[in-house]
Amino acid sequence: MTDQDSLFPPQPVELQKQNPEQPAPWRESLLALGPFILWPVFLVLGWLARLFFELPQFPKSLLPVFTFSLVFSPLLACLVVLAVSVKRAFPRWTLPYWGLVGVFFLYLMTFSGTIAGQNFDGGWWIWLPVILAAGVGAWLGLKSNRSGWRMQSTKNDWTSVTFVLYGILPAMLVLGYDEVHDSQLMMLYSMLILAAGALFHMRSTHLWQRALSLVLGFCLSWGLAAVNLANYWSGRQEIWMDKPGDWLGTLLPMLNSGAIMLCILLLPWLFSLLRNLFSPSRRLGSA
Secondary structure (H helix, E strand, C coil), X not given: CCHHHHHCCCCCHHHHHHCCCCCCCHHHHHHCCHHHHHHHHHHHHHHHHHHHHCCCCCCHHHHHHHHHHHHHHHHHHHHHHHHHHHHCCCCHHHHHHHHHHHHHHHHHXXXXXXXXXXXXXXCHHHHHHHHHHHHHHHHHHXXXXXXXXXXXXXXXXXXXXXXXXXCCHHHHHHHHCCCCCCCHHXXXXXXXXXXXXXXXXXXXXXXXXXXXXXXXXXXXXXXXXXXXXXXXXXXXXXXXCCCCCCHHHHHHXXXXXXXXXXXXXXXXXXXXXXXXXXXXXXXXXXX
């Protein structure tokens, strides 16, 4: 076994069926971009909503219901994807949705305030829709193929786990741009870079290509956001700030947090490497 093989071990039969050494279909590749184009979709929906709200004939009494539906309709779509993901034994294109939904519901669990004009108090109960979606998907999967349904192994394809974590990154970018005015354009650029990384990941044919697509997508998007935020806060002082921000004082924390997130993205690779180094078959081969 060569050094390259030890770093990127071969895929098992189950994964070869899921992702044989050929690009994922374009349909699945485009569906995988959902978590990364969700924010641009929100921008378009918000623009359309403002047009409706400004119409004289629009009933103002429906404004809370309309806003609430606008906010939670993409969330409902994501829950449907989770159900499909479980039903179809976790195909690759559904993996980033788990990361996005997971971090969003984790935020909602601790949130207390108003959402779309409605009072909201989070708690453990907030996970019930996720559990319900997973349960419905499992029931449909078992019903359609009781003998063949089972979770597809990802133990030899660590980029699958990294792809789940990659789905968290749009939420991290939104958090980084908190308190930033007129940030839509720069956030759009970063989101599109993440989407490009996900697209290359889906269309890649080798493990190292899939890994490199996610690493470069994250590094470029986060680096662009770090520089943009440093330029924005340099010399700016809001009423809640003790002193004006400075360029380097904003850039370094962003780079530090980016390095931590990159390490988290690469943790599956480290576990895969350690497992491969200490696997019984490798010890027998070396003996």
